[in-house]
Each structure stands twice: as C-alpha cells, then as structure tokens.
Amino acid sequence: MISCRRFIIAALCIVALAGAPPSVSYGTDLTADIDLAISQRDFVTAVALLDEHLVEQPDDDNKRFKRAQVLGWMGEYSLARDGFDGLVKKHPDNVDYVFGRARILGLQGNDAEALTELRRARALAPDYEAIWQLQFQLLSRQKSADAKLKLNALYLEAERKFPQAGWLIKPRDQTRSDWTILAGLTFEQLSRDLPGWNRQFLEVSSDSGDRVRYFFRASRYERFDRSDSTIGGGADWQLTRNWLAGFDANISPDASFQANNEYSLHAGRKFAKNWVADLRYRRRNYDTATVDFYIATTEYYFGNFRAAYTLGLADLRGAKVSAGHTITLNWYRNDRTAFGVSLSSGNEAEAIDAGQVLVTSVRGIALTGRHALNDRIGLHGWLGIHEQGDFYRRQYAGMAVSIRL
Amino acid sequence: MTTGDPAQIATHRALVVEDDEHIGYLLDFMLRRAGYDVLLAGNGRDAQSVIENVPPVDVILLDLMLPYVSGYQLIEEIREIHDWQHVPIVVLSAKVLEQDVVRALDLGATDYVTKPFRPQELLARLRRAVTDHEAFVGQHGQNRVAALR
Numbered sequence: 001m002i003s004c005r006r007f008i009i010a011a012l013c014i015v016a017l018a019g020a021p022p023s024v025s026y027g028t029d030l031t032a033d034i035d036l037a038i039s040q041r042d043f044v045t046a047v048a049l050l051d052e053h054l055v056e057q058p059d060d061d062n063k064r065f066k067r068a069q070v071l072g073w074m075g076e077y078s079l080a081r082d083g084f085d086g087l088v089k090k091h092p093d094n095v096d097y098v099f100g101r102a103r104i105l106g107l108q109g110n111d112a113e114a115l116t117e118l119r120r121a122r123a124l125a126p127d128y129e130a131i132w133q134l135q136f137q138l139l140s141r142q143k144s145a146d147a148k149l150k151l152n153a154l155y156l157e158a159e160r161k162f163p164q165a166g167w168l169i170k171p172r173d174q175t176r177s178d179w180t181i182l183a184g185l186t187f188e189q190l191s192r193d194l195p196g197w198n199r200q201f202l203e204v205s206s207d208s209g210d211r212v213r214y215f216f217r218a219s220r221y222e223r224f225d226r227s228d229s230t231i232g233g234g235a236d237w238q239l240t241r242n243w244l245a246g247f248d249a250n251i252s253p254d255a256s257f258q259a260n261n262e263y264s265l266h267a268g269r270k271f272a273k274n275w276v277a278d279l280r281y282r283r284r285n286y287d288t289a290t291v292d293f294y295i296a297t298t299e300y301y302f303g304n305f306r307a308a309y310t311l312g313l314a315d316l317r318g319a320k321v322s323a324g325h326t327i328t329l330n331w332y333r334n335d336r337t338a339f340g341v342s343l344s345s346g347n348e349a350e351a352i353d354a355g356q357v358l359v360t361s362v363r364g365i366a367l368t369g370r371h372a373l374n375d376r377i378g379l380h381g382w383l384g385i386h387e388q389g390d391f392y393r394r395q396y397a398g399m400a401v402s403i404r405l
Numbered sequence: 406m407t408t409g410d411p412a413q414i415a416t417h418r419a420l421v422v423e424d425d426e427h428i429g430y431l432l433d434f435m436l437r438r439a440g441y442d443v444l445l446a447g448n449g450r451d452a453q454s455v456i457e458n459v460p461p462v463d464v465i466l467l468d469l470m471l472p473y474v475s476g477y478q479l480i481e482e483i484r485e486i487h488d489w490q491h492v493p494i495v496v497l498s499a500k501v502l503e504q505d506v507v508r509a510l511d512l513g514a515t516d517y518v519t520k521p522f523r524p525q526e527l528l529a530r531l532r533r534a535v536t537d538h539e540a541f542v543g544q545h546g547q548n549r550v551a552a553l554r
Contacts, residue, residue, distance in 0.1 A: 041433060043434055074431070167472055
C-alpha cells in the first residue's frame with residue numbers, strides 16, 4: 001500500500017513538474033520532436049512542429065489527426081473542428097477521426113451532432129469503450145425525457161458489455177417514479193386428478209437509482225382447500241461498484257402449509273470478464289421443523305445472454321442434507337423484451353402440511369418472458385412443469401403486470 | 406532546438422480531478438497557461454491519495470462522475486479534513502440538473518460549472534474562488550493556515 005502510494009505521489013509529482021513551463025531540448029528528427037512535445041504537453045510547440053511536418057508531407061493524415069487532437073487539448077475548438085471535418089470527409093469510415101470529431105463537437109456544446117457522430121462511431125467499432133464513455137457523458141447532461149431514457153438504456157447495455165468500467169455510474173432516472181407495483185397470479189394443475197393450486201401476489205419496490213432498493217410483498221397461496229397469506233419485505237444494497245448485499249423476511253400469520261416465517265441474507269460480487277457470484281442463506285421456520293438453505297449462484301454474461309448455475313443445499317434439521325441444481329439461460333432480445341429457460345433437478349425439502357417437510361427428488365423446466373409495453377407498463381409471464389418425485393406432476397402458468405407509478 | 410511557452414511564474418496550485426483524459430489535458434493546458442501549478446488525478450482514489458499526502462492546494466477543480474469514488478463523496482471527505490476543509494472546490498460536471506447542483510453546493514462545493522464549459526468563464530470562476538479563499542484566510546488566521554503548508 002505504501003509503495004503504491006509512493007508511486008502515485010511520484011507520478012503526480014511528475015505531472016506537477018510537467019505543469020511547469022516546459023524547457024525541452026529538441027533534436028533534428030521532426031517526428032520524434034512532435035512526440036516529445038506532446039508527451040511534455042508542450043502543445044504550442046507540438047502544433048508548430050506538426051505544421052512544419054505537414055508542409056513537407058501534406059498527405060500525412062495521421063499527423064493531421066494528431067494536430068486536430070492537440071488543438072482540441074489547447075481549447076482551440078474551431079481549429080480542431082476544421083481539422084476533424086476534413087479528415088472525416090476524406091475518411092468517413094475511420095473511427096478515430098469520427099470519434100475525434102464527436103469529442104470536439106461535444107466540447108463546443110453541439111451535443112446533438114456529437115451524439116449522431118458517436119452512433120456512427122459505435123457502428124464502426126462496437127467494442128471501442130471510449131466511444132461508449134463519451135456517449136454516456138453527453139447523454140448525462142441532456143435534460144429531455146428522451147435523453148434520459150436513452151441514458152438508462154445505454155447504461156444497461158454498457159453494464160453488460162463493460163462490467164468493470166469505472167466510468168459507468170448508474171444514472172438517477174429522472175423520468176420515472178421511484179416505485180413500481182408488480183401484481184400477478186399463478187395457476188397450477190396437478191396430476192392424479194388432484195385439485196389445482198393458485199397463488200396471487202402483489203409486490204411494491206423502489207427503483208430510484210440510489211444504492212438501496214427496497215421491496216415489500218403480500219401474497220396468498222391456495223392449496224387444496226386451505227390458503228396461507230404471507231407478507232414480507234427486504235432491501236438490497238449496492239455496497240460498492242462490485243459488491244451487493246441484501247436481506248428479506250416474510251411471515252405467514254395463519255400458516256397451514258407455508259413456513260411461519262422465513263428470512264434470508266445474501267451477498268454478491270461482480271468479477272472480471274462478466275462473471276457474477278452470489279451466496280445466499282435462507283432459514284424457514286415451520287411449527288415443528290426448521291430448514292436452512294445454502295444457495296450459491298454463478299452467472300456469466302455474454303452478448304445478449306445470461307447463463308447461470310445455482311446449487312441449493314437444504315438442511316432439514318435432523319434429516320440429511322438435500323441438494324438441487326438449476327441452470328438458466330436468459331436472452332435479452334432488446335431493452336424491452338427478454339426470455340429465459342430454466343432446468344432444475346435434485347432433491348427438495350418442501351412443507352406439505354403443518355410441521356411436515358417432505359424431501360423428494362424433483363425435476364422441472366420453466367420458461368419465462370417479459371415485455372415492456374412502454375416506459376411504465378410491463379408484462380411478465382411464466383409457465384413450467386415440476387415433478388415432485390412420485391407424488392405429483394405440477395403444470396403451472398402465470399402472468400403479472402408491472403406498473404411504474 | 407529549445408522551445409516552449411513563455412515562462413510564467415506559477416503562483417497558485419490547483420488539483421484537477423477529471424477522469425476524461427482529453428478534458429484533463431485541456432484543463433491542464435488552460436490552467437498552466439493561467440499560471441497555476443497543476444496536480445492531475447484521474448479518478449477518485451488518486452484524488453484521495455493526493456489529499457492524504459500533499460499539502461493543501463489553492464483550489465480544486467472537481468468532476469462529479471468519477472471512477473471508484475464519486476465527486477460528491479470527495480467533497481464530503483475534503484470538508485472533513487482539517488488541512489483541506491477550506492480549500493475552494495469548483496465542480497466541473499456534465500450533470501446539469503438543479504438537484505445535482507444543489508447537492509454539490511450543500512455538501513460544500515464553492516462553485517459549480519457545467520460541461521460544456523467556456524474556458525475563460527471557468528478561469529474567472531477559479532480566480533474568484535482563489536481570491537475569496539485568500540481573503541478568508543486573511544481574515545481567519547494567516548498564521549494558522551501558513552503553518553499547515
């Protein structure tokens with residue numbers, strides 16, 4: 001740490017010294033002198049040397065590019081713009097020239113044209129991170145609702161593409177309310193002519209773009225001739241750029257088959273190269289039994305996809321530990337639409353009656369989808385099959401509507 | 406061949422905290438031409454290291470959207486550090502919403518300039534911040550502040 005700090009201070013001292021009036025000995029190699037002048041931030045000399053070079057080699061567009069860039073660093077926006085205009089006209093597909101022109105347009109306050117150029121630059125080089133960064137900066141300073149929507153969309157896209165980017169800061173969404181309501185229901189059909197189940201739920205969550213997200217939920221679950229009501233809530237904290245932690249708690253005051261209460265804690269971390277890991281502990285307390293769950297999830301993002309694997313261990317006190325595995329693949333078709341498929345297999349501890357927890361082998365498949373109709377309203381749907389050992393096979397389908405208040 | 410800008414006597418030191426390399430070059434050039442000695446920090450962590458390890462500067466030019474440590478957090482920290490708490494902070498940010506400006510000023514920023522900025526206006530605001538700071542130091546104990554240097 002100390003040596004690192006010393007290094008930083010030394011580097012800063014060098015920067016500070018560079019801030020002093022430059023006194024540099026130049027040689028006879030013009031190209032080397034140009035590089036030296038730029039490295040010394042002696043921009044006035046650099047431009048003079050570049051002009052000298054361009055008199056000798058007027059077709060050297062690399063040096064013409066460098067000249068426009070240096071003029072921009074000197075605050076000579078109009079001259080820099082003239083330089084970039086010429087370069088882009090001559091080489092419309094050169095991403096450095098297009099990007100350089102966009103940067104100068106942004107410095108001049110011509111954001112609309114700068115953003116148009118940046119879209120073009122991104123089409124030429126989709127992985128050029130600096131282009132995304134400048135686009136993010138320029139959109140951040142726009143006041144229109146349309147720009148805020150674009151900023152949010154860009155943030156989500158950039159977060160997937162550059163998960164380690166230090167410049168990427170979640171924007172506060174000015175066009176939306178902090179609160180969203182999600183209301184939905186699920187119908188479940190059981191094999192062996194057993195009566196169907198159904199569930200209704202309502203969830204309210206905050207989404208203010210701040211570091212903390214809160215959520216509260218209420219649900220009613222009907223199985224056979226009995227029903228349980230559950231209320232609960234929780235919060236997630238974005239502790240640092242890469243660390244997230246949260247908790248939630250639920251109680252069922254009139255539990256007949258659900259846990260009387262349950263709570264969970266989790267912590268997740270983003271890693272390099274689009275990997276994410278999350279560890280969760282959950283405890284469910286029934287009248288006569290307690291089940292501890294240890295759940296580990298690892299996720300990998302690639303292109304418009306997310307792949308995840310979850311290992312869940314259920315420790316029923318006094319019984320053996322059971323394990324379940326789930327693999328999931330999500331496809332983010334665009335900003336509005338996403339689909340997912342999950343396959344699960346293993347053993348599951350399930351409460352089947354008051355105080356009775358059943359451990360059975362399970363397997364299942366689930367399909368999920370969501371589509372935003374507009375900026376406020378989204379539709380969510382899911383269907384699947386769940387086999388609970390030899391006891392039953394459950395087919396289910398559900399849908400929900402989310403409304404941003 | 407020896408060349409360079411006409412020598413100017415640097416009378417003030419400025420800490421520039423800016424993560425955009427190109428804007429950093431531009432601010433460095435502008436401020437040097439205006440006679441400042443410039444310390445450049447490219448992110449919030451480097452700025453923290455500067456604040457911990459060097460004597461207070463005369464003015465801080467601070468971006469808000471910074472990697473690792475936000476400009477808002479830096480303002481809060483600077484206002485808590487005895488030696489640095491009165492150093493004027495001029496925010497230079499793309500954030501243009503009223504609530505962002507109010508938040509920065511409430512946390513202790515001295516002034517707020519939005520991007521894109523006009524270079525001469527920015528320099529004028531920096532001059533004013535430095536002048537006001539010097540007047541403040543003159544009134545509230547030159548000796549005490551000098552002892553900190």
